[in-house]
Amino acid sequence: MKNLKLTANKVLMHTYNTIPIVLKSGNGCYVKDKKGKEYLDFIAGIAVNSLGHNHTLYTNAIEKQLKEIVHFSNLFYNEEQIKLADKLISNSNFDKAFFCNSGTESVEAALKLAKLHGKQKKNGAWKIIAMEQSFHGRTTGSLSLTGQKKYQDSFLPLLPGVSFAEFNNIKDLEKQIDSETCGIIIEPIQGEGGINPAAEDYLKEVRKICTDNNIALIFDEVQSGIGRTGYLFAHEYYNVYPDIICLAKGLGGGLPIGAILSTEKFNLFQPGDHAATFGGNPLVCAGANAVLKELLDNNLLTQVKKSGIYLNKKLNELKANHEIIKDVRGIGLMLGMELSVKVENIISICRENGLLLVSAGQNVIRFVPPLIVTEDEIDKALNILELSLKLSD
Numbered sequence: 001m002k003n004l005k006l007t008a009n010k011v012l013m014h015t016y017n018t019i020p021i022v023l024k025s026g027n028g029c030y031v032k033d034k035k036g037k038e039y040l041d042f043i044a045g046i047a048v049n050s051l052g053h054n055h056t057l058y059t060n061a062i063e064k065q066l067k068e069i070v071h072f073s074n075l076f077y078n079e080e081q082i083k084l085a086d087k088l089i090s091n092s093n094f095d096k097a098f099f100c101n102s103g104t105e106s107v108e109a110a111l112k113l114a115k116l117h118g119k120q121k122k123n124g125a126w127k128i129i130a131m132e133q134s135f136h137g138r139t140t141g142s143l144s145l146t147g148q149k150k151y152q153d154s155f156l157p158l159l160p161g162v163s164f165a166e167f168n169n170i171k172d173l174e175k176q177i178d179s180e181t182c183g184i185i186i187e188p189i190q191g192e193g194g195i196n197p198a199a200e201d202y203l204k205e206v207r208k209i210c211t212d213n214n215i216a217l218i219f220d221e222v223q224s225g226i227g228r229t230g231y232l233f234a235h236e237y238y239n240v241y242p243d244i245i246c247l248a249k250g251l252g253g254g255l256p257i258g259a260i261l262s263t264e265k266f267n268l269f270q271p272g273d274h275a276a277t278f279g280g281n282p283l284v285c286a287g288a289n290a291v292l293k294e295l296l297d298n299n300l301l302t303q304v305k306k307s308g309i310y311l312n313k314k315l316n317e318l319k320a321n322h323e324i325i326k327d328v329r330g331i332g333l334m335l336g337m338e339l340s341v342k343v344e345n346i347i348s349i350c351r352e353n354g355l356l357l358v359s360a361g362q363n364v365i366r367f368v369p370p371l372i373v374t375e376d377e378i379d380k381a382l383n384i385l386e387l388s389l390k391l392s393d
């Protein structure tokens, strides 16, 4: 470890404050480090490992594809990609899919699509409204839509024509809309911003405003989509349907894939307008197809609804007994616990006691376990958390 750390410091750019643990293997909701110490994994690669680790159906699907063909260009028809698009489209209100490799890329694609719509269908409208406290990614387009100073400040000026509205405040949003607005982007549940769910009435009003004003409504469900809420998409929980949706994280179950889905009205890209070399290659799509099979055909969504309710209930019981806990919020297995103190110390005590957790901002502990998590594992995690809360006093 010491050598590895030295080498890492020498050869890697310092973009992360790395935790001094070397993870080596995983099984279900557990991961093991190089020394053989086992951890209950409630980070899941930040809402990525939907089926946990070493899931038989998932690894078999990838292994099969690996031995057939890993990659070829989108110049050719790709069976796994078409199958994946068909599954996503037939289980949603959308009509078309485009595949890329990450969350930020899916936001870039949505941004271009909204701009194309403005240019072609709304007299050249080009401005975008995003939310305060949002997070949409690190490339310069999606960073321009990320309403947090700490991410943007070093890289200003970013894209022109972007303004930020207070989340869940319809009046503030209305004030910023003008004839040049082509798109509004919202996370139905803000992830990095602290696990802040949108209010249902708010999203319904935003939907109406976008329809009335010919504005593209984009939902960034990179974190909240693909079963996280107990629904395939977070907007199904709200019963509010966007024009364009951004997906990534949990979609590939660990392999890098992103996607946007759109309705027919926004099916505007023509050959040459957009592309991605790796986007939706056979290998990553085989993984994503396995994830969707578990969620939709093998009833994992139903299980997530139940385990989400259970985790929420348990967190609220903990809240009743600990003054330090100010709030428990979120939907399904995307939950946050806000503390009256910074959470970093408690998270590191949890880790020493065998539970991996990640924060969402300074004061919120985020719970995004693999979607296959059981009630026993939730009990075990919360026992460690409670112990760690006591130890941190």
Ligand SMILES: *Cc1c(COP(=O)(O)O)cnc(C)c1O
Pocket (backbone or CB within 6 Å): 102, 103, 104, 105, 107, 135, 136, 137, 138, 187, 191, 192, 220, 221, 222, 223, 224, 248, 249
């Ligand atoms: C993580 C995240 C992104 C960025 O995804 P990357 O794959 O890291 O580029 C964008 N939007 C939301 C809501 C996210 O949670």
